[in-house]
Amino acid sequence: MKIIDGKALAETMQEKLKNRVDKLKGKGIQPGLAVILLGENPASQVYVRNKERVAAKLGLKSEIVRLPDTISEAELLDLIESYNNDISWHGLLVQLPLPPHISEEKVLLAISPEKDVDGFHPINMGKLWSGSPLMIPSTPAGIMEMFRAYGVELSGKKAVVIGRSNIVGKPMAQLLMMANATVTIAHSRTENLSELTRSADILVVAIGQDRFIKAEDVKAGAVVIDVGMNRDENGKLHGDVDFEQVKEVAGLLTPVPGGVGPMTITMLMEQTIRAAETSMK
Numbered sequence: 001m002k003i004i005d006g007k008a009l010a011e012t013m014q015e016k017l018k019n020r021v022d023k024l025k026g027k028g029i030q031p032g033l034a035v036i037l038l039g040e041n042p043a044s045q046v047y048v049r050n051k052e053r054v055a056a057k058l059g060l061k062s063e064i065v066r067l068p069d070t071i072s073e074a075e076l077l078d079l080i081e082s083y084n085n086d087i088s089w090h091g092l093l094v095q096l097p098l099p100p101h102i103s104e105e106k107v108l109l110a111i112s113p114e115k116d117v118d119g120f121h122p123i124n125m126g127k128l129w130s131g132s133p134l135m136i137p138s139t140p141a142g143i144m145e146m147f148r149a150y151g152v153e154l155s156g157k158k159a160v161v162i163g164r165s166n167i168v169g170k171p172m173a174q175l176l177m178m179a180n181a182t183v184t185i186a187h188s189r190t191e192n193l194s195e196l197t198r199s200a201d202i203l204v205v206a207i208g209q210d211r212f213i214k215a216e217d218v219k220a221g222a223v224v225i226d227v228g229m230n231r232d233e234n235g236k237l238h239g240d241v242d243f244e245q246v247k248e249v250a251g252l253l254t255p256v257p258g259g260v261g262p263m264t265i266t267m268l269m270e271q272t273i274r275a276a277e278t279s280m281k
């Protein structure tokens with residue numbers, strides 16, 4: 001069994017991204033990423049801080065706009081519009097989840113598709129599903145980079161994605177289909193899930209349940225990608241895959257932490273830099 005080192009791969013990619021940033025700066029453009037964060041959700045705070053740290057490391061301009069979660073929907077939409085119209089920001093995202101009085105659908109629709117580095121706008125989702133992607137959600141984009149870097153053959157293979165979210169499961173399935181895999185999307189209501197996962201050459205797990213996938217759920221030699229981020233009562237981070245068990249069965253496996261997470265942030269930066277490059281054309 002080989003471990004997919006997401007941290008090392010992210011470092012390698014970030015060095016190349018830094019060169020692209022330097023090139024842009026030489027032409028007088030600094031790629032800019034604006035992140036809007038409402039309220040005090042602890043997980044969101046960590047994610048947003050990590051985005052800011054990597055942006056600074058690569059030489060991007062970044063700003064976290066911290067707002068109270070009592071802000072009105074209209075105020076938030078006005079703020080998004082002001083970032084849409086400011087050419088010094090190439091990427092804009094609103095950290096999810098949002099408080100219940102704000103419509104996620106309205107917020108995602110308000111972000112200019114060209115600046116939507118999360119790829120959550122319906123136009124970007126539609127472009128991905130019709131086969132001509134512009135902005136792609138970062139987590140599945142990062143997983144595709146892992147497959148490329150580790151020479152994982154996808155064409156003709158049986159891929160099972162557990163999780164049907166717009167952020168991970170659905171775009172992951174479409175990217176795998178575009179790479180000619182045969183894809184099944186499973187979720188919390190799927191019957192005979194273990195039988196299905198045991199048939200997978202490629203298994204992507206984004207179900208949000210601590211160490212849910214066990215050795216007996218995995219085919220010998222399979223490629224297993226763990227998108228989970230679950231904290232136990234001691235604050236220790238675990239994936240959706242029981243790493244200690246599954247490492248005895250899988251052919252390739254991502255750890256948590258140090259697997260998908262670092263790649264997700266790297267791809268977010270890549271899309272911001274690409275948006276800045278596109279803005280010059």
Ligand code: GUN
Binds near residue numbers: 095097
């Ligand atoms: N919340 C959890 N993951 C994400 C993400 O990738 N983007 C945003 N905007 N919010 C999130």
